[in-house]
Structures are given as C-alpha cells and as structure tokens.
Amino acid sequence: MNVNDGDVFQDIHPKEDLQNSQSQKALSEIFFHKDLANHFVRPDWVNILGLRNSSENEIYTCFSRNIDILSTLSSETKSILREKLFHTPFDDLSTHKSHIELGEADIHPVLGGATPTDIRYFENRTQGINEIAKAAIAKLQQAIHDVKIPVFISPGLFMGAANNDCLHNKEVRKINNHDALKNRWLMKTVNVRDLNKHTKYFVPGKKNIVAG
Secondary structure: OOOHHHOOEEEEOOOHHHOOOOOOOOOOOEEEEOOOOOOOOOOOEEEEEEEEOOOOOEEEEEEEEHHHHHHOOOHHHHHHHOOOOEEOOOOHHHHOOOOOOOOOOOEEOOEOOOOOOOEOOEOOOOEEOOHHHHHHHHHHHHHHHHOOEEEOOOOOOEEEEEOOOEEEEEEEEEOOOHHHHHOOEEEEEEEOOOHHHHHHHEOOOOOOOEOO
16 A cells, blocks of 8 residues: 555656655665565565666666576575574665554565565665674675566566566666666566455455555
C-alpha cells in the first residue's frame, strides 16, 4: 500500500521529490538490492518493460546471480551471513509519505529466507551490527560487483528477474543527454508465486494489496 499507493504497475521514472532517493524514482544510481529486501512481503518475480532509454546515455541495469555471488565467498563468510546480525532500514518508497507506519525493521540474516540461497541485502543500507558482520558485508559487496552482468533495457525489451535468486542495480556510467536521463522510463510489476502465503498482510477486503 505504501509503494506507489498500491499500484500493480509501477513507473521507474525520475520524480522530483525522490530524485535523490534510493528508489525507482531516483535520477542517478540505485545500489544493488533485492526488491523490498527486508519487507515482510517480498516478491518472487520482478518484471521490467523498457519504454524510454536513450542510447546516447550509458545507463544499465546490472544483475548478479546469487549462485555466482556465493561461489566466490568462503564457508566462514556465508556462515556469518546466515546469522541474525544485520539491519536493513525499510526502503525509501515504503516510507515516503507512508499510508501505514512500518516501525523499525527487524534484525535479520542476509543469507537465507525464501530459499537457502536468498540474499536479503541493499547495498550501502544493509549494515552489520558488529565488526564481524561488517566485514562479511564488505566481502559480499565485493563479490556482487565481481560477478555483475550489465543489461541495457532498450524500448520494447521485456525481462523478468527472480527476486530471490539475484540482485540488481541501476548503474549510470556515462551521460551525454541530461534531458534523456530525466525522462528514462521503464515499467515494473512484481509477483509472488502463491498469494495465499501472504493473505495475513493484505488490506482488509483486498486480494492482492499489502498493508505496508
């Protein structure tokens, strides 16, 4: 309900009052994350359609597969990431002009959740609560960037990403047309495999709108 007033289809397009945020309304880069990384309802799929994305600018959506990230980490680091030693504030869209107050996000493990290899992480937002956890986050962040694959989402390109099996970002490498940057436009929708697992979080009387 807090994200785009509950709209099923969401515009990834700069918005003046959120242009400096870490959200789909940002003008510049968005760091690596899974959608709604520490929300109580996290989508299984993120689907994106390119509408406007000028080839004059080098703006990419980069993906890092969890399987590739984890293959570069030691068993010790992965063990630390499975502990409840991390905090991720609720995302900017969930808290911007909130209809429903979410309170404070829980302390959580980074590794594990929807699946044993699920990575609940938002770069530069997810923090370790002690020095050991902070060191593990630094190693995770390096691994994510080491295996990333950039994709230019051109107009008409449709792609789906498994939200529990990869992380993604918005990477701005070079801008030649600032007006085109301000008007870059992708459309997104998110899905879960089984609505019945999330019914306790729905707005009363609604079948697919989360109260939060």
